[in-house]
Amino acid sequence: MTQADTNKRYIIVGGGIAGVSAAEAIHALQPEADITLISEEPNLPYFRMSLTRYLAGEVEREKLTLHNQQWYLQNHITILLGTHVEAIAPELRQVILADSQKLAYDKLILASGAHPNVPPFPGRELKGVQTLRTLEDADLIMEVARKKSRVVCIGGGLLGLEVAGAVARQGAQVTVLEGLDWLLPRQLDAQASAILKKVIENMGIKVIVPAITKAMRGDGKVENVELADGQVLPADLVLISTGVSANLELAKSAGLAVNRGVLVNEHMLTSNPDIFAAGDITEFQGRGYGLWIPAKNQGTIAGQNAAGKEANFLGDPPSTRLKVLGVDVFSIGQFSPSQDGDRLVAESKDGVYQSFLFREGKMIGSIQLGDDSLANKVKAAIEGKKDFSSVLDEKSDVESIIRAL
16 A cells, blocks of 8 residues: 555545444555544434434433544544535535535545435424434434323334334324335235234334325424324324435535436445445445445445445345334345246244245245244345245145245
8 A cells, every 4th residue: 555545535424324334444444544524413423223222212322322532533533523515526526514614535435314205294394293313303202202292103114113112112102104005015015014013003002004194283383193084193293204315415516426316336436436425325226225234334335445445335135134113024025926926925823924925936035024033044045046946836835935945
């Protein structure tokens, strides 16, 4: 490595896991490098995925921090908190801050994440209509939830259900609304979702599916949620969890190629040879990931390539493995038949649901709800294109599939 390499200036825009992982990767390769990490939030970078655990009272605020202030000092990383980047001037290789300060870079990494999608419901501007994306959001929600409030959660996806469980643990009366026919429609089929719905209802959380929100009503502050079928739900707080969209303003202003996200190749390189991108802001091979582990991996790979070490992002498989309100959930690939000849083998027993979908003898998808102990074997079978033809007949059941894994 040359002296010129170690003197390179790196700027990372975004203080999430992708941005911090990029900084870690650059520092590991070039300990004396000039690294600046810029975050709009006033807090040191933290575990965003643990916000619902913090909201539930399971994690203390100080335990959320990824690294303390001393870590950044020791690793020669300048961190600018509460700082907004106004523009990028790629022809000058400069980042322009809101106060007009200009910072020069040799390599730039965009990791500025995403923002919550809020559908254009009438009343969305009322006080008490909230999303969860930042630590400040969590503090505001917690303050209201602890007052034994009536909370309506719009969105029955992963975040929506975790938020619902968290505020319920704080003593709130919670109702979850999902516009599609069942909860977790991107991860579960109808049968698995029905099992999860019972678990959630046994926690004292009311679930309405499908539920089409018409409007939020109130005089300056939200008082109720009106549904399309005429139901009116009293509400002191409305939490909207209906997905996110990449923060593309900077990328567009810099002339980078974008679609739903900033387009990147396997090196996390954008259409500009000096600008990389990682995390929720990106789109790789037509897909945005929006998950912690891919964001961390992308940040590391972006940092390595920016620092001159070739590394490739191959695309994490489309799978989900996590606990949803204490219930193990694993799903991978396709889980509903869509072609003639597709074969679904499924069973529900003692609160555990297992399904396997096959096409031309190969497993193409699976759901494991309530017990994810087979997750690694299932993932290996799908990725390895294992042939199950010998056990797929009219008598095939879940047990025979498990034995063949």
